[in-house]
Amino acid sequence: MPKARLTPASVAEAAAALVDEVGFDNLSMGLLAERLGIKTPSLYKHVTSQADLAHRIAILAMTEVGDAIRDAIQGRSGSDALAAGAQAMRTYVREHPGRYAAGNAARPTGPDDPFIPATERVLASLSAILSGYRLDPDQEIHAMRTLRSAVHGFATLEAADGFQIDASVDESFTWLINFIDQGLRAGATIGNDSAR
Amino acid sequence: MPKARLTPASVAEAAAALVDEVGFDNLSMGLLAERLGIKTPSLYKHVTSQADLAHRIAILAMTEVGDAIRDAIQGRSGSDALAAGAQAMRTYVREHPGRYAAGNAARPTGPDDPFIPATERVLASLSAILSGYRLDPDQEIHAMRTLRSAVHGFATLEAADGFQIDASVDESFTWLINFIDQGLRAGATIGNDSAR
DNA sequence: CCAGCTGGCTAACATCGTTAGCCTTACGCT
DNA sequence: AGCGTAAGGCTAACGATGTTAGCCAGCTGG
Numbered sequence: 001m002p003k004a005r006l007t008p009a010s011v012a013e014a015a016a017a018l019v020d021e022v023g024f025d026n027l028s029m030g031l032l033a034e035r036l037g038i039k040t041p042s043l044y045k046h047v048t049s050q051a052d053l054a055h056r057i058a059i060l061a062m063t064e065v066g067d068a069i070r071d072a073i074q075g076r077s078g079s080d081a082l083a084a085g086a087q088a089m090r091t092y093v094r095e096h097p098g099r100y101a102a103g104n105a106a107r108p109t110g111p112d113d114p115f116i117p118a119t120e121r122v123l124a125s126l127s128a129i130l131s132g133y134r135l136d137p138d139q140e141i142h143a144m145r146t147l148r149s150a151v152h153g154f155a156t157l158e159a160a161d162g163f164q165i166d167a168s169v170d171e172s173f174t175w176l177i178n179f180i181d182q183g184l185r186a187g188a189t190i191g192n193d194s195a196r
Numbered sequence: 197m198p199k200a201r202l203t204p205a206s207v208a209e210a211a212a213a214l215v216d217e218v219g220f221d222n223l224s225m226g227l228l229a230e231r232l233g234i235k236t237p238s239l240y241k242h243v244t245s246q247a248d249l250a251h252r253i254a255i256l257a258m259t260e261v262g263d264a265i266r267d268a269i270q271g272r273s274g275s276d277a278l279a280a281g282a283q284a285m286r287t288y289v290r291e292h293p294g295r296y297a298a299g300n301a302a303r304p305t306g307p308d309d310p311f312i313p314a315t316e317r318v319l320a321s322l323s324a325i326l327s328g329y330r331l332d333p334d335q336e337i338h339a340m341r342t343l344r345s346a347v348h349g350f351a352t353l354e355a356a357d358g359f360q361i362d363a364s365v366d367e368s369f370t371w372l373i374n375f376i377d378q379g380l381r382a383g384a385t386i387g388n389d390s391a392r
Numbered sequence: 393c394c395a396g397c398t399g400g401c402t403a404a405c406a407t408c409g410t411t412a413g414c415c416t417t418a419c420g421c422t
Numbered sequence: 423a424g425c426g427t428a429a430g431g432c433t434a435a436c437g438a439t440g441t442t443a444g445c446c447a448g449c450t451g452g
Binding site: 005006038039041042045046 | 398399400401402403
Binding site for chain 1: 438439440441442443
């Protein structure tokens with residue numbers, strides 16, 4: 001039985017699968033080693049520390065989220081792109097809660113950290129969604145933060161079982177998307193005065 | 197020098213102050229004991245475990261968030277209530293990131309968990325904000341989840357230093373509030389068809 | 393053929409959370 | 423007044439977990 005040769009990347013991939021099952025907080029070197037059929041200290045031949053491992057998961061997660069959104073909005077624009085992109089992000093979080101949590105917990109370790117371009121790609125995808133709405137350039141950054149906050153907030157609350165009331169979460173999410181879509185379309189037309 | 201007598205509540209309060217400084221993930225029994233001028237095992241005279249401690253912080257946080265929003269919307273309605281309530285919540289998260297993180301990580305331990313009414317009070321405050329907009333009752337739950345997701349998402353991203361681009365975060369938040377306000381007002385008038 | 397790197401392993405250590413058991417002090421009850 | 427008891431501190435010790443050190447087998451290239 002030739003075991004697949006372990007690499008830092010493959011170890012991180014296995015760890016990502018693990019945290020999706022047991023939760024990011026419950027990541028442990030022992031558990032991961034067991035999954036891989038090796039003893040705990042052997043992990044350190046591939047990864048320098050648990051923090052390093054968590055960081056690799058985070059990069060993986062950001063990359064995957066970015067890809068998921070990008071793929072989802074391929075060939076779509078305007079409202080369709082928004083709906084597809086937001087659903088893709090939410091679906092990713094639901095299917096990979098541990099990875100996504102790792103992505104949120106991570107912070108860049110330096111200027112060359114691949115985590116930085118990975119997160120930038122996510123933001124670029126969101127920006128691409130917004131490009132379908134003809135927004136005032138000054139407002140695009142605010143719109144992006146709003147969109148990101150809403151989808152991120154919804155997805156994390158959902159992942160944390162935060163929606164207790166017995167009402168369809170799916171329906172709420174499409175409502176949210178619709179709400180944002182209408183607001184963006186209106187904002188493009190009538191302008192959005194942020195000074196109240 | 198009569199030290200203030202320790203109680204489970206006062207220990208939780210001290211722990212809450214601690215996590216706001218060092219981050220919820222960095223909560224440790226040793227650190228807390230040091231703050232209180234006692235040795236680590238003595239903590240167990242007041243708190244049954246670290247999980248218990250975290251849970252108490254969570255209840256404290258939810259209670260405080262609920263109070264903060266309720267106080268902020270006192271005497272206001274409509275757009276004013278929305279702006280005040282959302283700002284209050286955001287401010288709370290910014291000033292008490294550790295507590296708030298504890299509140300999010302917590303899950304009810306049983307049907308009598310005081311954590312449940314505490315979170316319900318937060319939702320009730322959000323609901324009170326929405327009552328100023330004449331929404332279709334069927335949509336109110338969706339609007340509440342949307343509002344909660346947006347503010348929660350924004351505040352947590354901000355607390356995690358998630359907004360990298362050099363643009364005013366304050367401005368973005370007022371933009372978000374305005375965006376939601378306009379959407380809610382429009383939705384009350386023209387209706388919001390969640391089926392696309 | 394052998395030198396050396398790769399990647400496993402065992403042993404050992406530090407740090408935490410946690411439990412057990414002791415001891416002092418304050419307080420209430422007779 | 424005195425004594426029993428509970429509160430609340432402490433030290434010692436254990437288990438789990440992250441981490442390091444050091445050893446060794448085997449493949450691989452010269």
